[in-house]
Amino acid sequence: MTTIPEYDIARSAKCPLDPAPAMRARQEEGPLARVRLWDGSTAWLVTGHAEHRAVLGHPKVSVEPARGLPRLSPAEAAAMDSISKADSASLGFIMMDDPEHARLRRMVTSAFTVKRVEAMRPATQEIADELIDRLLAGPKPADLVEAFALPLPSLVISNLLGVPYDDHEFFQANSRTIINRNSTPEQRGGAQLRLAEYLDGLIGEKLAKPGDDLLSGLVERVKAGELSRQEAARMGVLMLFAGHETTANMITLGTLALLQDPEQLALLRDGDDPKLVASAVEELLRYLTITHGGLRRVALEDIEIAGQLIKAGEGIVVVNETANRDPSVFPDPDRLDLQRNPRLHVTFGYGVHQCLGQPLARMELQVAYPALLKRIPTLALAADLEQIPFKHDGFVYGAYELPVTW
Numbered sequence: 001m002t003t004i005p006e007y008d009i010a011r012s013a014k015c016p017l018d019p020a021p022a023m024r025a026r027q028e029e030g031p032l033a034r035v036r037l038w039d040g041s042t043a044w045l046v047t048g049h050a051e052h053r054a055v056l057g058h059p060k061v062s063v064e065p066a067r068g069l070p071r072l073s074p075a076e077a078a079a080m081d082s083i084s085k086a087d088s089a090s091l092g093f094i095m096m097d098d099p100e101h102a103r104l105r106r107m108v109t110s111a112f113t114v115k116r117v118e119a120m121r122p123a124t125q126e127i128a129d130e131l132i133d134r135l136l137a138g139p140k141p142a143d144l145v146e147a148f149a150l151p152l153p154s155l156v157i158s159n160l161l162g163v164p165y166d167d168h169e170f171f172q173a174n175s176r177t178i179i180n181r182n183s184t185p186e187q188r189g190g191a192q193l194r195l196a197e198y199l200d201g202l203i204g205e206k207l208a209k210p211g212d213d214l215l216s217g218l219v220e221r222v223k224a225g226e227l228s229r230q231e232a233a234r235m236g237v238l239m240l241f242a243g244h245e246t247t248a249n250m251i252t253l254g255t256l257a258l259l260q261d262p263e264q265l266a267l268l269r270d271g272d273d274p275k276l277v278a279s280a281v282e283e284l285l286r287y288l289t290i291t292h293g294g295l296r297r298v299a300l301e302d303i304e305i306a307g308q309l310i311k312a313g314e315g316i317v318v319v320n321e322t323a324n325r326d327p328s329v330f331p332d333p334d335r336l337d338l339q340r341n342p343r344l345h346v347t348f349g350y351g352v353h354q355c356l357g358q359p360l361a362r363m364e365l366q367v368a369y370p371a372l373l374k375r376i377p378t379l380a381l382a383a384d385l386e387q388i389p390f391k392h393d394g395f396v397y398g399a400y401e402l403p404v405t406w
């Protein structure tokens, strides 16, 4: 009898920017593998690039907890039980299937078009420059996460949504609790509730006095009867937490990856070509794949992926980080090559749930890396790699701190 390998996402301490050794081992065996989860149940682990897209693009695959998503940790299982009992919609449309998902998503897509996001570039550049001024005026070494990587996307998303940045400690702490794999259901539920109440309060204020922001736009739809106030608050929570932690982790780990590779770093620091900057951002997104560990789905009917039957009700874990290192799509995939322009990377997912905020994230990163490297050409790590506290406990990979000097 063949034994089924364990699901294991622990990245190695020596190569913290590479996918977990166990994930790579599964990928070497084939694009689809059966893995055993912590509770003894099994799920399909999808590690190949073509198969990743086949699953996430499949109409008979669901993302709703109540349909039986695979549960990747004890804490997550308990949390999913409580979500299923309440309703999938409590996490916003990221955990809802079409047509409800599409109905809600459509209401906010216009805020994230490339054109709308481009209009935010000058203000984002100003934010980056001000944060760097403050960093340079302060003591060194400094923590890049606190001084730059976290405030930049938090300020941008606050301005876009119409959330007061003064409340950033509150919304950052609660967002971290939501995406921590090990949060208890009480902790995660509490954080969600606090954010939902907070957003509901803001919606109340904007009902009385609308502004020129995304939440005020949702308030107009509430007034028109197209959206309930609760749905508007949940969408606000989703965009607020999805909109800053992810980008912050990319700024942190991208800077770390560049500091470890002086030749590649020099391309960005010394060049001025926007095409290179755009390609560099895509390559860092591919190489680092902060959305790691697997997107969870469940088959609604029997489906066939890579010649393998996945039966109705079986859980599927779709792994971005191995798809992004698939050598049949990205030659020499373990090499960071800022000039490769890896158009087909899947760090933003694929299919109907593909990241709504990706134009915004791209623009922020295109501003952040060159600003940092050009304004602080002597930027250097102020700790050994082994001392950096990586976020092994999150759905989104990153580092809690990045000590830098100059």
Ligand code: HEM
Binding pocket: 063, 093, 094, 095, 105, 238, 239, 240, 242, 243, 244, 246, 247, 250, 290, 291, 295, 296, 347, 348, 349, 350, 352, 353, 354, 355, 356, 357, 358, 360, 361
């Ligand atoms: C580098 C930064 C980011 C990365 C790597 C990222 C990654 C992802 C991924 C992988 C998904 C798909 C989840 C799934 O299929 O289950 C997703 C969905 C989503 N992201 Fe992002 N994201 C980033 C930034 C942002 C930003 C700035 C926003 C701003 C609001 C945002 C908002 C969302 C929303 C609302 C969804 C749900 C989309 C849906 O279900 O239709 N993300 N993101």
